[in-house]
Amino acid sequence: MAHPVDEHVGKRIRHRRWLVGMTQQQLAEKVGIKFQQIQKYETGANRVSASRLWDIADALEVKVGFFFEGLEETDDGGPAGQVIPADLIGDKEALDLVRSYYAIPENQRRRLFELARVLSDVA
Incomplete structure (x- = not known):
């Protein structure tokens, strides 16, 4: 089962990629990986390493922090979910x-x- 933060980061990757009009294949080529890996990142099935997230941010022309926007913390410091409603992103x-x-x-x-x-x- 995917961690909620990995799912959130994946959704933010997909969201930004879509906004700039880039295909999974184009992003994968810019980052130097296969498009199937982008698919796995976007669904949260695979975690994105820090260095890979850095490369993706560069390719999508955003700061790394962009991918974590919309996450809240609970009282115990864990992720509470998105501030942006999921239906808006979809x-x-x-x-x-x-x-x-x-x-x-x-x-x-x-x-x-x-x-x-x-x-x-x-x-």
Whole structure:
């Protein structure tokens, strides 16, 4: 059985790979491994070593800490799960929206973000 942190890291790898429009094969080539290994990382079936996570972060142009965002700790210091709802990460429409958002030039993206924040405060 996969550890919840390994599953979370795998989901974050898949999420980021999808956002940048990269296939498992392309990521595997950049990292120097087989795409089947990327599949295993993304499902949490295999743990990602620190050095491999470093290479994946480099290939996906994020900091290593990105893969741990959304994890909370319980009182005993163990992982409590995701802050981001699992259905959001698996929701194609939400991911399409995020991908489109990041395709917008930064100055316009900031204005769109402020508009969304105002609209959500109104609702």
